[in-house]
Amino acid sequence: MKKGDHLFLVDGSGYIFRAYHALPPLTRKSDSLPVGAVSGFCNMLWKLMKDARNTDVGIVPTHFAVIFDHSSRNFRHDLYSEYKANRSAPPEDLIPQFGLIRQATRAFEVPCIEMEGFEADDLIATYARMAREAGGDTTIISSDKDLMQLVGPSVAMYDPMKDRQIGIPEVVEKWGVPPEKMIDLQALTGDSVDNVPGVPGIGPKTAAQLLEQFGDLDTLLARAGEIKQDKRRQTIIDNADKARVSRELVTLKADVPVSEGLDDFLLQPPNGPKLISFLKAMEFSSLTRRVAETTGTEAAEIEPATVVVQRKEEAHGPDLDIAAPAQASAPQTAAATTAAETPPATEAVSARAGDGLSPAALADTRAHAAVAEKIDTDRYVCIRDLRTLADWVAEATEAGVVAFDTETTSLDPMLAELCGFSLATRPGRAAYVPLIHKSGRGDLLGGGLVENQIAVRDALALLKPLLEDPSVLKVAQNMKYDLVIMNRYGIDIVSYDDTMLISYVLDAGANGGHGMDSLAERWLGHKTIAYKDVAGNGKAATTFDFVDIDKATRYAGEDADVTLRLWRVLKPRLAAKGLASVYERLERPLVPVLSQMEQRGISVDRQILSRLSGELAQGAAALEDEIYRLAGERFTIGSPKQLGDILFGKMGLPGGSKTKTGQWSTSAQVLEDLAASGHELPRKIVDWRQLTKLKSTYTDALPGYIHPETKRVHTNYAMAATSTGRLSSSEPNLQNIPIRTTEGRRIRTAFIADKGHKLVSADYSQIELRVLAHVADIPQLRQAFADGIDIHAMTASEMFGVPVQGMPSEVRRRAKAINFGIIYGISAFGLANQLSIAREEAGDYIRRYFERFPGIRDYMDGTKAFARENGYVETIFGRRAHYPEIRSSNPQVRSFNERAAINAPIQGSAADIIRRAMVRMEKALPEAGLNARMLLQVHDELIFEVPDAEVEATLPVVRTVMEGAAMPAVALKVPLQVEARAADNWDEAH
Structure with missing residues (x-):
């Protein structure tokens, strides 16, 4: 090797497990031999080799090798006898594929390197060092954090799952330390996968902070007495020896006495006949065809190779090479791997896991396989002892991805008690762990704990390392609920995907809902067990802790199994549709933020609510007397039938229409229209409805939501409830208070x-109009916002020719109504009602508006045309809102969808901006040394609770984060403006 050469080193062991876990099970048709991992590996390696020989794709290697782990013990076991002691054997259907994969590597004419007594990572470190000394560069094909310590000026990594280079900046971004400090960071954090002890309770973020403060591990251990936090200081002092041992375990050996030199790794041209011979033996017809086309080989003339299959009992035997058709098979002496190899890190457990297929092809392949693979709920395991649970945790750790679900006593995560949890490590492989199931029906006749259940504390002690392991991806349906539950039990789930949110990003507004039951029917062709079928219905219903454990196992196991299968189907669709960044930047990071906000809650004054409830009751009673007087009789005001008969039957008011049931319609819109026409009774009805709704929904109901322990109200935020990305609030709904x-x-x-x-309210000023000015590119609006001019006064001046100075309030009010109405596609009829003017005059206003701001009409027409062609519209951040009925033949349906499609990019972009602000805010406040806590989000407003002494320091931080939330993804053409105030209560702060 010489200066300027480039070495590619492939982490072969990582590839094996990625291929196995990324694809559905696959067997060779002729003899049912498991070959799924072999197929995935071959597809991955073919794509990598093909790109490696393509000068148009970037770096072209001159040297190439695949490195594998060896099955034997290595020097680390001598350093620490418990090293990798928690590893279980690999799946039985994977064992025969280890040898086949090595044979596949040789069929590609690529060196297949492994060495007894050393791990693949040590060999990679050694060869990277040799290349550097020879003046060459190295790219390590892996995303394994253990290899990041090697990254430097001449060594980079490449993650084929994300098509992403990993250099020094990427290591710093992910771990908070440069590559040269990765060893010390791992020594502190340990590694549950390899059973590296580390320092208990020290995670990556804390480790990075300590290393930044003290420089390196030795200095940290020598000066541990200077650590301010008592618990952290004592923990590090008590576990200093573990940290030192861990450092030796994670340090890669760069001086392995290798027998092959770099010149043995020269990249060879593909041997078409040899490779096709192996692929035909494996019966991989699609890849055979692609290889034949690329190499110019006539595949029909090639005979399948003779391959040696190592069964479980032969796994330590020789690993035989393959031969081209005209050659004899020649034995090799490299042993097949039998011990569990390093499972992929979270990033590696991607739905794009490199099988060589395009994202679209992978999504299609998995969708077909998911429907074909039937679900058998009788196969699920019930775990009732710690030994079995430990085995499942180890299996999940080994797999690198696990579906997780909780079963509880309530839909309210702040009140729910954990009944049990379920795990799924691969499709069809799921288990339920009952914890507090009781006998009887939950009444006075029952309630004793069922025997043979693991104690909650013991079960969670085993589960905690798995859920807090960043190298294992946890998959859940509505992870936010499980986060709150597990937080209350002292567990912080990290590294996760949420199938509900993935579906939401992909199909918001299309294909129905995003609940597990509907997703299972849509994507798996499977009807899930109904909750009422296990917990009863109506008066017979009981909480889950009284569900029979056998039924609970089938139900909970199915939840985890279906979730994992859905993840495998849905995740690659994100890449296929170009929506991965929407999920990664707008959805997944918001989950822990909302989880914390829901747990914090907000204080409510019962006495104020009680007093308001009385006043509202008096106001409603006074209105009732007025209503009876105007109607000329007493009737039940809350009855739509009786009210309709009064308004349209007895009084003969205009505009009456009947519903499908034959009753008069008395909707809010009908009453508002009548009130706008000058009819007094409908106005009184509207006022009465508002008062009674406020009383029942808030002043009477809110005290019932006060948590018995926290004494605060904890709302629940739904992330996948609207088509535009707006959050919704429930139990109680705090977003609809007028x-x-x-x-x-x-x-x-x-x-x-x-x-x-103090409560701090921070509110975006006219954010949707600012977004409109950006997307429609309206010069007048952009300039007005840039200059800080009153936008409504400016609009009135533009439309009506009235000077801004001394403008009558009525003129400004009309312009404001038009400004906001245009965003929602308001009609002349709607504007006429809102301003109490003639419809013709309202139509003139709208026409004049479009004449003065033609860019808005262009935006609206362009958006409708785009939506009709594609079925969806996009926000400025790429979120899609689907409107499949925009092509409806029904004019009313079509018109509604057109108005919604026009509004969605505006409202959705504003929603995305505040999502980005919330994600950044949760980090920005503590980084600024502030104790402010974000409590609520109400559309364009964020509410914080701030210590009195920190209010002045908090306000500018909040404004800065919110006003810069769109950057750097989108540089808005208009500035965002945030008004933030502090007060003792929400109203005064707003």
């Missing part, structure tokens, strides 16, 4: 800060 009415504002006074704190 802000423009006196009564609504008074309800907000009941939301208070704890003693010694």
Whole structure:
């Protein structure tokens, strides 16, 4: 090897497990030999080799080798007898594929390197060092964190799953330390996969902070007494020896006495006949055809090779090479791997896991396989002892990906008790762990714990390392719920995917909902067990802790199994549709943020609510008397039938229409239209409905939501409930409290800060109009926002020719109604009602508006055309909102979808901006040394609880984060503006 040469080193062991876990099980048709991992490996290596010989794709290697782990013990076992002691044997159907994969490597004319007594990572470190000394560069094909210590000026890594180079900046970005400190970081954090002890309780973030403070591990251990946190200081002092041993275990050996030199790794041209011979033996017809086309080989003339299959009992025997058809088979002496090899890190357990297929092809392959592979709920395992649970945890750790689900006593995660949990390590392989199931029906006749259940504390002690292991991907359906549950039990789940959110990103507004039951039917062709079938229905219903354990096992096991299968189908669709960044930047990072906000809750003053409830009752009673007087009789105001008969039957008011049931329609819109036409009774009805709704929904109901332990109200945020990306709030809904009415504002006074704190309300100013000015590129609006001019006054001046100075309030009000109405596709009829003017006059206003701001009409027409062609629209960050009925032949349906499609990019972009702000805010506040806590999100507003002494320091941080939230993804053409104030209650702060 000489200066300027480039060495590619492939982490072959990582590839094996990625191929095995990335693809559905596959067997050779002729004899049912498991070959799924071999197929995935071959496809991955073919793509890598093909790109390696293509000068158009970037770096072209001159040298190439695949490195494998050897099955024997190595020097690390002598250093620490427990090293990798928790590893279980690989799956039985994978064992015969180890030898086949080595044979495949040789069929590719690629060196297949392994060495007894050393791990693949040590060989990679040694060859990277040799290349550097020879003046060459090295690219390591892997995303394994253990190899990141090798990254430097002449050594980089390449993650084929994400098509991403990993250099020094990427290591720093991910781990908080440069490559030369990765050894010390891993010595502190340990590695549950390899049973490297580390220092208990020290995670990557804390380790990075300590190394930044003290420089290196030796200095940290020598000066541990200077650590301010008592518990952390004592933990490090007590476990200093473990840290030192761990450092030796994770340090890669770069001086392995290798027998092959770099010149043995010269990249050879592909041997078409030899490779095709092996592929035909494996019966990989598609790849055979691609190889034949690329190499110019006539595949029909090639005979299948003779390959040696190592069964489980032969796994330590020789690994035989393959021969081209005209040659005899020649034995080799490299042993097949039988011990569990390093499972992939979280990033490696991607749905794109390198099988060589395009994302679209992988998504299609998995979708077909998912429907074909039937679900058998009788196969699920019930775990009732610690030994079995430990084996499952080890299996999940080894797999690198596990589906996880909790079963609880309540849908409210702040009140729910954990009944058990389920795990799935691969499709069809699932288990349930019952914890507190009781006998009886939950009444006075039952309630004793069923025997042979693991104690909650013991089960969670085993589960905690798995859920907190960043190298294992946890897959869940609605992970936020499980996060809150497990947080309450002292466990912080890290590294996860959420099938509900993946589906939401892919299909918001299309294909129905994103719940597991509907997704299972849509993607797996499977109807899941209904909850009522295991827990009962109506009066016979009981909580899950009283469900029979056999039924619970089938139900909970299915939850985990289906979730894992859905993940395998849905995840590659993100890449195939170009939506991975939406999920990774807008959805997944928000899950822990909302989880923390829900757990924090907000304080509510019961006395204020009680007083308001009485006042609202008096106001409603007074309105009732007025209503009876105007109607000329008493009737049940809340009855749509009786109200309709009064308005349209007795009084003969205009505009009446009947519903499908034959009753008069008395919807809010009908009453508002009548009130706008000057009819007094409908106006009184509207006012009465508002008062009674506020009373029942808030002043009467909110005290019932106060948590018995925290004494605060904890709302629940739904992330996948709207088509535009807006969050919704429920139990209780805190987003619909009216802000423009006196009564609504008074309800907000009941939301208070704890003693010694203030509530801070930070609200985007006219964010949707600013987004409109950006996407529609309206010069006048852009300039007005840039200059800080009153946008409504500017619009009125543009439309009506009235000077901004001294403008009548009525003129400005009309312009404001048009500004906001245009965003929602308001019609002349709607604007006429809102402004109490003639429809013709309202139509003139709208026409004049479009004449003054033609870019808005262009935007609306362009958006409708795009939506009709594609079935969806996009926000400025790439989120899609689907409107499949925009091509409907029904004019009303089509018109509704057109208006929604016009609004979605505006409202959705604003929603995305505040999502980005929330994700950044959760980190920005503590990084600024502040103790402020984000409590609520209400559309364009964030509410914080801030210590009195930190209010002045908090406000600028909040404004900076929110105003810069779009950057760097999108450089808005108009500035965002945030108004933030502090007060004792929510109303005063707003």
